[in-house]
Amino acid sequence: MKLIDYQDSRPIYEQIVENFKMQIFKGILQPDDQMPSVRSLSMELSTNPNTVQKAYAELERQGFIYTVKGRGNFVKDSTGLLKDNKKEELIKAVVDLFVEAKEIGIPLEELVEEIKLRLGENMQSGGELT
Numbered sequence: 001m002k003l004i005d006y007q008d009s010r011p012i013y014e015q016i017v018e019n020f021k022m023q024i025f026k027g028i029l030q031p032d033d034q035m036p037s038v039r040s041l042s043m044e045l046s047t048n049p050n051t052v053q054k055a056y057a058e059l060e061r062q063g064f065i066y067t068v069k070g071r072g073n074f075v076k077d078s079t080g081l082l083k084d085n086k087k088e089e090l091i092k093a094v095v096d097l098f099v100e101a102k103e104i105g106i107p108l109e110e111l112v113e114e115i116k117l118r119l120g121e122n123m124q125s126g127g128e129l130t
Contacts, residue, residue: 004045012047013088016055017062024064025086033076035065 003019004012023029035041038056042049059065062085065073085111101111 001069004047011047013058016041016045016052017058020055020059020064021064021085025083029075030057031075033075034071035073035075037072 003016008015023073029035035056036044038049038052042052045052056065056067060067060073064076066076069075076101082127097121098108100113102108
């Protein structure tokens, strides 16, 4: 399981949270699936168990997992919550990019047309965005 990128400037627990959220979103982790134990995941990732515990606490706070005393952590049915959360993140990122483009003199219309063009090419070829 590749959850940590040591080149990433984000704290390790945030990377763990984001990766588990993406696994839930993609359907890799289903509702009521048991999460790896804190101890086993910390050993697998070669990180401090407190880091994994912090990530699990954050996932629980955000509503993506729940804890059963003595049994562990389980995935909550939060597909709608995750999509709303991710949608909000993506919209913010796009708005930030549009603001940056405007600041350097790229007209919004030009940017939108270029995006539409590239998306159209992507949909036809089935390839990645260029």
